[in-house]
Amino acid sequence: MRNGLRRLGLALVSVLGAAATATATAQEPDKFRFPPPELGPDYRQPETAFPAVRELLPPLADAAVLALALGLAAFLVHRHRRRSALLALTIAGVAWFGWLREGCICPVGSLQNVAQATADPNAPILVATILFFVLPLAAALFTGRTFCSGVCPLGAIQELVLLRPLRLPHWLAAGLSVLPVVYLLLAVLFAATGAGYLICRYDPFVGLFRLSATTNMLVVGGSLLVIAVFVGRPYCRFLCPYSVLLDWASRLSTRTVTISPVGCATCRLCEDRCPYDAILVPNAAAVAKSRLRGRTALVLLLAATPLLVAGMAWAGTHLGPWLASAHPRVALAEQVEAEQQGRARETTDASDVFRASGEKIEALLADAEDRRGTMALGSGIAGACLGLWLGLRLVGLGLRRTRRDYTADPATCLACGRCYEWCPVELERRRTGRAPEVRG
Amino acid sequence: MTVSRREFLRASGRGAACVGLGAAGTALALGRGAVAGELVWQIDPGKCVACGNCETHCVLQPSAVKWGHTHAMCGRCAFCFGYYDLRAGSAAHAGVEYQLCPTHAIERSYLGGPYFEYVIDEGACIGCGLCVKGCTSSGNGSLFLQVRHPRRGQRGAADGTCVNCNECAIARSCPSGAFVRVPADDPYPFGRQRGGGA
Structure with missing residues (x-):
C-alpha cells in the first residue's frame, strides 16, 4: 500500500515535471526543474573529492x-x-x-x-x-x-x-x-x-x-x-x-x-600419515598376477573411449540451451517473451529498462537464439572433453605400472610435507646426512 | 645416456605445455583487451535506474555502493524528493517518519530562505538508492550512486569499501548494465564529469 501510494505520487510528479529533463548538467542551469538558488558570496559549496584508489600493491x-x-x-x-x-x-x-x-x-x-x-x-x-x-x-x-x-x-x-x-x-x-x-x-x-x-x-x-x-x-x-x-x-x-x-x-x-630422496624402507608410515590419499603403494606382486586380465580390460576401455566421447558430446549439446538461461541476455529474452505471451505475473527491472531503451524485441530474441546455439556448441565440446577425460582416466586405471616403493603421486600430492616427518629413512638422512642401509 | 620411453613422453609433454602456456600468455598480453594497470568497478549514472540491487547484492554487508552528490546541480529544495517520502505531501518540515532514507544517512542543514543543503553521512549510507530514485525521477537528478573505493589508510572490506571482486555480484544483477570497469587511477570518472564527489 505504502509503495503503491509512493509510486502513484512519483508518477504524478514525473508527469508534472516532464518538461524538465533529469539529465540536465551543471552547465545548463535553466534546464533544471528546480534551478539552484543564488546563495551569495558567503556560501561555500561542499567540497567534492575524487580520492585515488588505495591499492595494497600495484x-x-x-x-x-x-x-x-x-x-x-x-x-x-x-x-x-x-x-x-x-x-x-x-x-x-x-x-x-x-x-x-x-x-x-x-x-x-x-x-x-x-x-x-x-x-x-x-x-x-x-x-x-x-x-x-x-x-x-x-x-x-x-x-x-x-x-x-x-x-x-x-x-x-x-x-x-x-x-x-x-x-x-x-x-x-x-x-x-x-x-x-x-x-x-x-x-x-x-x-x-x-x-x-x-x-x-x-x-x-x-x-x-x-x-x-x-x-x-x-x-x-x-x-x-x-x-x-x-x-x-x-x-x-x-x-x-x-x-x-x-x-x-x-x-x-x-x-x-x-618422500625420501635416498630410498624407501617400505614401512608404510607415510601412507598412514598422508591425509590426502596421495601415496602410491608398492604393487609388484599384484601387477604380476593381473597383467593378462589388465591387458584385456585395456583393449576394451580403449574401444569404449570414443563411445564415451560421442555420448557425452550428445548430452552436452542437449544441455546447452538449458544452460544458456544463465546468460543475462538470454534470461532477459525469456522474461520479455513471457511478458508478451502474458505468462509473466509482473515485469522485472531489466525488462522495464529494455522496453524503455527502444530496442526491438525481435532483435533481442534473435540474439538470445544465437547465444543458445553458441552455448549448445560449447557444451557439446565440453561434454566431449569430459568423455575423453573419463576414458583416459579409465585407461589409466587399466594400466598396471610396477612400483616397488611408496611414492608420492605427482598428480594428487599437495606437498604438505607430512610424510617427510614420518619417513624413518628421511629422518636418518636428515640426522646423519647419509643414506641409511634400507635393503640388506 | 638412455632415456626411458616414459621420460621421453613426459619431457615432450612438458615442452609442449611450456610453449603452449607461453604462447597463450603472450598472445593475451599483446591482445586488444590487455590492460597493463588495474581496473575497478564503477556505476555509470547515465544508465543507473536505482533499482536497489546495489544494497542487496554486494558481497559486503553493508554494500560498498554509496550515494554521490553534484552540489552544483542541487536545487536545495525545502521539499527534497531525495529526502522526503511523497506521503509527506509538500510539507517542507515533515517529521522524521517521512524521510526516505532508511538509515537517516542524509544530513540536512538550513541555508536561509526556502533552501537546505543535503550532505551524505557515508558511514550510515547502505546504497539502497531510494534518494537517487526520488531525485532522478522528480528532482534535478543531482544524486547518483557510486562504488566507493578504499582511500589511503583504508582497507577494502574492513572499511566497507569495494574489494574489487573479479566478478562483481552487483554488476551481475544490474538490470541496466550500468556497472563498468574503469582504470584505477581515475576511479570516479562519471562523478568527476558531473562535478559531484563520491
Whole structure:
C-alpha cells in the first residue's frame, strides 16, 4: 500500500515535471526543474573529492609476490624439506593472499578471465591476471604442485583446520574426483560465452578472508571448513577447477615430491600419515598376477573411449540451451517473451529498462537464439572433453605400472610435507646426512 | 645416456605445455583487451535506474555502493524528493517518519530562505538508492550512486569499501548494465564529469 501510494505520487510528479529533463548538467542551469538558488558570496559549496584508489600493491608487484612465494614454496618442498617451514608458509599464505589481499584476483578465478579473453578478444584482461594464471602452472611443470602446499589461500585455510583426518573409502574419493573436471568445464564454458564467472560466484572462503559476506557464502564456506577438519582439503581435492590443470602440469613435472630422496624402507608410515590419499603403494606382486586380465580390460576401455566421447558430446549439446538461461541476455529474452505471451505475473527491472531503451524485441530474441546455439556448441565440446577425460582416466586405471616403493603421486600430492616427518629413512638422512642401509 | 620411453613422453609433454602456456600468455598480453594497470568497478549514472540491487547484492554487508552528490546541480529544495517520502505531501518540515532514507544517512542543514543543503553521512549510507530514485525521477537528478573505493589508510572490506571482486555480484544483477570497469587511477570518472564527489 505504502509503495503503491509512493509510486502513484512519483508518477504524478514525473508527469508534472516532464518538461524538465533529469539529465540536465551543471552547465545548463535553466534546464533544471528546480534551478539552484543564488546563495551569495558567503556560501561555500561542499567540497567534492575524487580520492585515488588505495591499492595494497600495484598489480604487477602483486604478481611478483606470487612468483616469489612460488619460488619459496619450491625451495621448502624440494630442498629444505621440513613440515614446520611449510606450515609457516601456509599461515603466511592465508595471511597475505587471503586476509590482506582479500582474495581477488586469484589463480583459480583467473582461469575464467583467460577463457573469456580467449573467446572474446575485446574482453579486458589485466596483464597481472594472465601472470596469476600462468605462474602456478609454470611452477607445477618444474616443481610439482608446490602452489597448493601453502601459497593458495583456499588450500592453506583448509590445511590449517585439518585436525582429525579420516580416510575416505577409495571408491568415494575416486568418484568425487570427477567433480573438479565438470566444474572446470562448466566454468570455462560460462566464462567463454559471457554467462558469468561460476568459480567466483561459489568461492567458499573469500567471505571468510574478508570477514564480510552474504549469509549463503558464510554457510557454505563454514560447512566446508567443518568438513575440512575431518576430510583433508575437500575443496582442493573434490572441487577446485584449477587443480585439474595443476594435476596435468604436475604429472609432466621434472621434480615432484620425493618422500625420501635416498630410498624407501617400505614401512608404510607415510601412507598412514598422508591425509590426502596421495601415496602410491608398492604393487609388484599384484601387477604380476593381473597383467593378462589388465591387458584385456585395456583393449576394451580403449574401444569404449570414443563411445564415451560421442555420448557425452550428445548430452552436452542437449544441455546447452538449458544452460544458456544463465546468460543475462538470454534470461532477459525469456522474461520479455513471457511478458508478451502474458505468462509473466509482473515485469522485472531489466525488462522495464529494455522496453524503455527502444530496442526491438525481435532483435533481442534473435540474439538470445544465437547465444543458445553458441552455448549448445560449447557444451557439446565440453561434454566431449569430459568423455575423453573419463576414458583416459579409465585407461589409466587399466594400466598396471610396477612400483616397488611408496611414492608420492605427482598428480594428487599437495606437498604438505607430512610424510617427510614420518619417513624413518628421511629422518636418518636428515640426522646423519647419509643414506641409511634400507635393503640388506 | 638412455632415456626411458616414459621420460621421453613426459619431457615432450612438458615442452609442449611450456610453449603452449607461453604462447597463450603472450598472445593475451599483446591482445586488444590487455590492460597493463588495474581496473575497478564503477556505476555509470547515465544508465543507473536505482533499482536497489546495489544494497542487496554486494558481497559486503553493508554494500560498498554509496550515494554521490553534484552540489552544483542541487536545487536545495525545502521539499527534497531525495529526502522526503511523497506521503509527506509538500510539507517542507515533515517529521522524521517521512524521510526516505532508511538509515537517516542524509544530513540536512538550513541555508536561509526556502533552501537546505543535503550532505551524505557515508558511514550510515547502505546504497539502497531510494534518494537517487526520488531525485532522478522528480528532482534535478543531482544524486547518483557510486562504488566507493578504499582511500589511503583504508582497507577494502574492513572499511566497507569495494574489494574489487573479479566478478562483481552487483554488476551481475544490474538490470541496466550500468556497472563498468574503469582504470584505477581515475576511479570516479562519471562523478568527476558531473562535478559531484563520491
